[in-house]
Amino acid sequence: MSYFEKVLIANRGEIARRIIRTCKSLGIRTVAVYSEADANAPFVNEADEAVCVGPSQAKKSYLDIEKIIQAAKETNTDAIHPGYGFLSENPGFVERCEQENITFIGPSAKIMKIMGSKLSAREQMQKANVPVVPGSEGRIKSLEDAVETAESLGYPLMLKASAGGGGIGMKLVHSREELESAFDSTVQQAESYFNDGAVFLEKLITKPRHIEVQVVADHASNVVHLFERECSVQRRNQKIVEESPSPFLDEDMRTRLLEAAVRGVKEIGYTNAGTMEFIFDEDGNFYFLEMNTRLQVEHPVTEEITGLDLVEWQLKIASGEQLPLAQADIQKQGHAIECRLYAEDPESFFPSPGKLTTLQLPEEKVRLDFGVEEGSNVSPFYDPMIGKIIVHGPNRREAIANMKQVLSQIEVEGLTTNLALLERIMENEDFVHGDYTTQFIKSLGLEG
Structure with missing residues (x-):
């Protein structure tokens, strides 16, 4: 079944390639929008059509609502997928899509406004009896x-x-x-x-762990969770490593967390994919932090343990279908870990854009969601992420072993990356034992 004739992707890099991949499998044509800096990027060539929407600066291209709407109208697009970042959580963009009768693949502008304010989000969660800090x-x-x-x-x-x-x-x-x-x-x-x-x-929650819950809801008020992701390995409040299941949770804690996330989503009448983010203290108490009203960077971790395609689910729900599965039919298997490979100094985390003169990647035991290829330029205008490295194993120990093996096989030349830091994390005893908090990177003597 084809849910839309044509989808425009209001994004770039690896997430644009990721969305194109699912659309192609469903027989949906795709339109890429790109800036001048991305004219030769892989996602531009992989889409069925491509429209340049402006100069390299994001505010003049990927953040220009009217240029993207115009590109959608010129290409007779049915729907727009925002990916993550840029305009993905901009209610004004959703409203413009509605005005032009273009389906926005995500929640309504009303819900986005409510959850985009941490204050109003706190109020909604308190109504749903979800703990807040x-x-x-x-x-x-x-x-x-x-x-x-x-x-x-x-x-x-x-x-x-x-x-x-x-x-x-x-x-x-x-x-x-x-x-x-x-x-x-x-x-x-x-x-x-x-x-x-x-x-x-x-x-302030001391020794905090950052754990989030993937949720999906349809227009018939059906809501499911797709389990949790542990996201505590961060630098400057940005994630580096994510995994699922969380090594911190016991089954009672997990059940209470997942039930609270679903309760909160039902309270606000959410639709499509989203993430409920929580912070845990050292005693196992959890509190709602915020909701990301979009697809997350780390969604492949969830896909690997459930075997589901979250982009396909987003497309189905946006086209008016109900959830493909009930909660009881969604099972998790094994353990998944994702590492983000960045073009940045591994100690100062300062961006290191440039040309990837060498990019050799393994082909076994790994899923690679990369926005670039060998010979590509990592632009100074956008986030310096090169790609995501995702592994799966029957348990956490084997998943870590798989990740260590995969990282050792990666060769990157032409710019500085955090590859050595990722390898260091996988070798760290605290990480191996699952005994880490959001202060983990600082504990390594880095800026965090």
Whole structure:
């Protein structure tokens, strides 16, 4: 069955290639949009049609809503898949798609707005009896309000932008003096980056683990989870290694987490694929962090343990179909790990764009979702991820062994990468024993 005649992919790199792959398997034609910097990128050649939408700078191409809408109209596109990043969580983009009668493969603009604000998301989760991190009730209106609230909560605290993401608009404060110093600058950063100066306070969770739940919902209010992903290996609040199942959870904790995620999704009336993100403390208590109203970078981890194609599910739901499977029919098998290979210094994490003069990759025991090939340029204009390395094994020990073997076979020349860091992580005893938190990279003596 063909769900759409033609899908435009409002993205680039590996996720564009990933979406093209599923569309081709379903007989759906694809349209790539690309910037001048990506004119010779593999995803452009793999799509059935391609439209240049502007210069290399993202704000003049991949973030230009009207140019992408125009490309969709010119190519008679039925639907737009946003991938992740760029416009994937922009409710204004969803509204423009609706105005032009183009199906947006994702949730509604209304839901995106609700969950795009950390404050309103907290309120919705509290209604659904999903635990949230202890913090301020609503927006902090002034420095005086912040100081008074902080005194009642107790330090240390996180000062957060309501519309923040990717670690932007977050500040750790240990005292009244630090709060007074950080307040105005955090509000200004929030206004500058997100056009929303709302901030709030949350208690700092010490020794935290970042665990998320993949959820999918259809327009008939059916909701399922596709289990959890452990995402605690991070640098600068950005993930490097993801795995599933989480080595931290016992079955009781897992059941409570998955039930809470589904409960929260039902409360807001969500549709399509999304991710509920949680933080765990060292005692096993969990709290809702935020919801990503899109496909995640790390979705292949879930696909590997379930054998399902999440992009296909997204297309089915967007075309009006109900969920392909009920919860009882979704099973997990074995263990999967994903490593993100970045063009960056493995210690400072500073980007290292350039030409991939050599890129030799193994072909066995691995899934490779890469946006580039040997001879490609890794552009300085976008995220420096080269690709994702995903392995599966019957258990965690064998999955780690498979990843170590695969990493040892990769050859990259022409630019600096974090390959050595990934190998170091797989060898680390704390990681091998599943005993790690979001402070893991800092524990290696790196900037994290």
